[in-house]
Amino acid sequence: MLHVFQMLVDGRMSRIALLFIKLALRCGAFGKRLVEHLVAQAEQSEATAVLILAYGTMLNAGAGDAQVMRRLADLSLRSGDVVGANSLYTKLNSMGVERPTKLYKNALMNEALAKQGEPYIACLWSVIVDGTYGCVYDGDKVYVRELSDMNLGKLPYVANRVSPGFTHFACSVPEPVRTIRDPCLLLGVDGRNFAHWLSRRLLSLYLLEQKNVPASMPILINSDIRPYQYEYLDLLEISRSRLIPVEAYSTVQCAQLHVPITFRRHPKMRVAIDWLRGRLAKYMVPPKQATEKLYISRLDAKQRILLNEAELEQRLVSLGFRPVVLDGMKVIDQIRTLSSASIIVGPHGAGLSNIMFAPTTATVVEITNTKVAHMLDFRAIAEQLNQRYIDIVSGWFPDSQDPALGQQADYLVDVEDVVLALQDAELV
Numbered sequence: 001m002l003h004v005f006q007m008l009v010d011g012r013m014s015r016i017a018l019l020f021i022k023l024a025l026r027c028g029a030f031g032k033r034l035v036e037h038l039v040a041q042a043e044q045s046e047a048t049a050v051l052i053l054a055y056g057t058m059l060n061a062g063a064g065d066a067q068v069m070r071r072l073a074d075l076s077l078r079s080g081d082v083v084g085a086n087s088l089y090t091k092l093n094s095m096g097v098e099r100p101t102k103l104y105k106n107a108l109m110n111e112a113l114a115k116q117g118e119p120y121i122a123c124l125w126s127v128i129v130d131g132t133y134g135c136v137y138d139g140d141k142v143y144v145r146e147l148s149d150m151n152l153g154k155l156p157y158v159a160n161r162v163s164p165g166f167t168h169f170a171c172s173v174p175e176p177v178r179t180i181r182d183p184c185l186l187l188g189v190d191g192r193n194f195a196h197w198l199s200r201r202l203l204s205l206y207l208l209e210q211k212n213v214p215a216s217m218p219i220l221i222n223s224d225i226r227p228y229q230y231e232y233l234d235l236l237e238i239s240r241s242r243l244i245p246v247e248a249y250s251t252v253q254c255a256q257l258h259v260p261i262t263f264r265r266h267p268k269m270r271v272a273i274d275w276l277r278g279r280l281a282k283y284m285v286p287p288k289q290a291t292e293k294l295y296i297s298r299l300d301a302k303q304r305i306l307l308n309e310a311e312l313e314q315r316l317v318s319l320g321f322r323p324v325v326l327d328g329m330k331v332i333d334q335i336r337t338l339s340s341a342s343i344i345v346g347p348h349g350a351g352l353s354n355i356m357f358a359p360t361t362a363t364v365v366e367i368t369n370t371k372v373a374h375m376l377d378f379r380a381i382a383e384q385l386n387q388r389y390i391d392i393v394s395g396w397f398p399d400s401q402d403p404a405l406g407q408q409a410d411y412l413v414d415v416e417d418v419v420l421a422l423q424d425a426e427l428v
Contacts, residue, residue: 195350284339296346
């Protein structure tokens, strides 16, 4: 019987599979055990339609419990049934679960301004800020698209319960650890990643000057502040006394929160980049002196390793490139180094976000792979600055590597492909 059911599941014959469930439920204790086996088969096959029917039938027959209801709610949301999922989560919460689950709409902070394409700062009242991805919970809405633009499905208290298009998230949001009653500003808590800090968060400071935000307003930031974050804030004359650290995997309640949108891949990202370049111009090499050919090394990388990078680096050195390792380098030195370049070659990695300090006449060559080629942040920066951009996409991965690594997978690149691309572009 299980074998027949498995064939039905694989063939997506959900109505017949449902009959198996109904018949089994009529068989008392034996039927309950059989149902568990049948549902386990469907779970292994990830047969969502069958599972929704099965769990729904179990609940209607009185054979389900809170765990079955939660699973059905998650599956309903994943399939796009927002109304059904919301009803089930509401019923679950009325049963006195330890951490209620609530459905949030993935929304824009100010839809009218967002549609105009104009950068803005939102003023929000009585909201909750998450310390991991920097999203903001406001009633039945969650704001993330205009902030860190991270996938909330990766948060432990969201557990991937998302509908198609990420229109809604089902979250068991932790209780706030504190309430901030004075007006404050959310700069963002994703400073743990250098590229996120520079392109998604630091550029937002441009809006503070444009909108005349008081220079004394406290700023929410990640609690594990990195040295480069302090260095940038110091260079921009933002007092450390204004910083309010927020722990990861916790939340804070804010009575009044000012939130600048992110400029990451925004149509008007250029104005924020120009502002930052202007503020830090004294640390940049004049464009006429920018003649270096740089290779941004990732030999110190711990993930997404370019396995034959040493060979590539040696070949590029023979063509007049100077290798530089940006990790651990002072921010001022990173700015000065990248602003001195006429050609920048480097594997996909956070350090490439520094191309926003390179001359507008520079050429950027990004070495990437098929698993991360959709990440267009550095291309976007180069295009905003009218820099020439070339990408070299490798599909060469070690055969023994676990495919589950996904975007973090190590890879190799054909060194001669890189050299040929440089020659075709008349860069060497």
